[in-house]
Amino acid sequence: MPESSAIRDLGAFVAATTLDDIPPEVRHQARRTLLNFVAGALGAASDPTVAAAARVLGECTGRATVIGRGDRLEPMAASFVNAVASNLLDYDDTHLATVIHPGAPVAPPALALAETRALGGADLVLATALGVEVACRIGLSVSPEHYDRGWHITATCGVFGSAAASARLLGLDAEGVAHAIGIAASASSGLVENLASAAKNVGVGNAARNGLLAARLAAEGYAAAPTALEGRLGWARASGRPMDLEVLTGELGSRWELARNTYKPYPCGIVMHSVVDAGLALRAGLRDPLREVVDVEVAGDALLLARGDRAVTDERDARVSIHHCAAAALLWGAAGVREFGRERVMDAAVRTMRSRVRVALDASQPRGAARMTVRLAGGEVLETTVVHPKGSEAVPLSDAELEAKLRELAAYGGARCEPDAVIEAVWGLERAPSVAPLTALVAGR
């Protein structure tokens, strides 16, 4: 390998960093990422989509826990199912600068390896931190063009995070980690076009599963080109733009992208969160929304419109629909998993309310912002603009809110589970000599 290359620099970082090198508040973000991952997976555990994934991958039996389902599968298979589950309800964590949801691709392989190789909770926290960091830094180095071209960045960059976390837990040296990341470059995939279909979840599941495979093959001596990422015919250029190597590795070990991870308060597309908050704010001034509201205009930038201006035919559409986000918040004053579940999405009242929502372009709105204007039957007009929605970097979810989210999801998913014990186990991971107590608590049966 040459002296320096993108995968070599990342490999050295991943192989050398210890938990003590990571500031306490950044480590806490790794635990929050794990808590949010477990919450999402518990919430979707009984969903038919997850059940189908568990059937298809179920031929690969093994010793890694599938959250909330009691199955024990080979680690790659378990990683796929857990990643699909934790991503399914669109209730992920989000690194807003890249719009990567890093928990779903990174945490499942880390958990599966920590469990099956009898590693400690501190190993799991460290590997999660490093995997998230690698995924987000690679994503940032090609943003925003990468996503804008149609690459579902959670999947395309998640595979690097999975490879890095897995390589660390397999004990690879710097060169081994580098090869794992370089092999993962030949397994990077996922499309924005598929976002409103189950193919999205397959991309995220494959990121978790194929990153782990890359690391295991690297552990067996499989190699990649040193320039797999930044080379002339490498990942970054093939997928649309050269990497910014300064962004990729600048202040590595001192600037932590993981510190900027956020956690969704609503189970829908992250750019729709301002719409939800605007709807909830205006709801406070209404007594009977279905009768009072005549017309709703939601204005935002081109990204909001590109992602969210769609007809709703099922709950997948609802989770990326400006119309449903606005209608649910205005109608019910709530936007949790129930409001994005099939029954409520198909409800007659919310259909009517959705039909009153119009979407308008306002290029002056900053990314992630939304202005909502509601006209009432009596002629009154209510208006609010949300720039920093709840759960954003400016208004982060508190630990208590994250715990409440896990409780909500555990109840929604229906797996047998003591939410408070799960929460305690995750917060205490750095002191846990084994992850077995945690996996037992989330196995669900």
Added chain:
Amino acid sequence: MPESSAIRDLGAFVAATTLDDIPPEVRHQARRTLLNFVAGALGAASDPTVAAAARVLGECTGRATVIGRGDRLEPMAASFVNAVASNLLDYDDTHLATVIHPGAPVAPPALALAETRALGGADLVLATALGVEVACRIGLSVSPEHYDRGWHITATCGVFGSAAASARLLGLDAEGVAHAIGIAASASSGLVENLASAAKNVGVGNAARNGLLAARLAAEGYAAAPTALEGRLGWARASGRPMDLEVLTGELGSRWELARNTYKPYPCGIVMHSVVDAGLALRAGLRDPLREVVDVEVAGDALLLARGDRAVTDERDARVSIHHCAAAALLWGAAGVREFGRERVMDAAVRTMRSRVRVALDASQPRGAARMTVRLAGGEVLETTVVHPKGSEAVPLSDAELEAKLRELAAYGGARCEPDAVIEAVWGLERAPSVAPLTALVAGR
């Protein structure tokens, strides 16, 4: 789904086509593709790279045969190992218009499903034909820019062939096949930058394995966007250029890209084959090449130089090295698996001969051609130009030559195997009520 879309049109074709719809000579190409696939996998069965893949995937035990190794794995796992093996020696089949090597990603999942679902040999031939056709047509619709940007087209398009072949063998209807192909779009990956490393084989293995997963998930109701391939944020545009939909689906069912599949006579990069043929031709005029040859110039177009002008440090380099291809042909008058094996690649005489080879750009040469000029110690100059190397569409390998290739590879790989019985079983597949006799013959122990 809309009336017509790329995946829908391909889905209808794959679901509706029967073996009787395919001309006999095209069906014969499907059998040749299978024979070549089996040959390649037998040849690499005992290679350490394949052994490592078999270890990593070996946790997923099942009922699908790993060729030449006796292992029986879950179908996705077996597909990965068989695809890696059949691609490892660079002795593939080649669809020259796209430079896709379709056998490695398509045949393994087809064989694994035919075996584990107790299907007939005719099913295997049909699925292979349809999978190769889908892979090559999708590749052709984005060629040559797709490959030129850095996408290893065998892997990136192979996943579609795997999904199509698998979906057909799973009995999916037109819509199910369409979803399988659309899901595969979110699993398409593989990089030219990684071609000289084992990461290349991982890309090909993943194409086989992830295409099968896409089909199995489609069978469980997983869906993709109808416009997963040609949409604004879909596969083709994300990876660099819009699809030519006329190329994709024009004359579907009457024009067969499979008919243009070719089979390598030498285990090296396809663009190097003219170099080998030129060296073999000039070798005939030499008595003691190592003493006589002073200087060798190989001239070709930019693609030849881009792929083959490299220092040789190991046998992977040798397989994509103009220098080694020229040196081996001139020195030994042969270019088979032995001449590209580790021992001969590291041999002192061939190192010397390689050091005498220079590469020159001659943009007037057509793609795939090479001019070789050899200057001898006595001052004499020998020169030849090869435009259509052996194994190309113009000079196809005969069935007898393909059979000889299988015998050579079976002996090289060292698995217990009766080559003539294997050959007979492949030629007779369309009349075989089961593929079990074939898998028993190639299991190797």
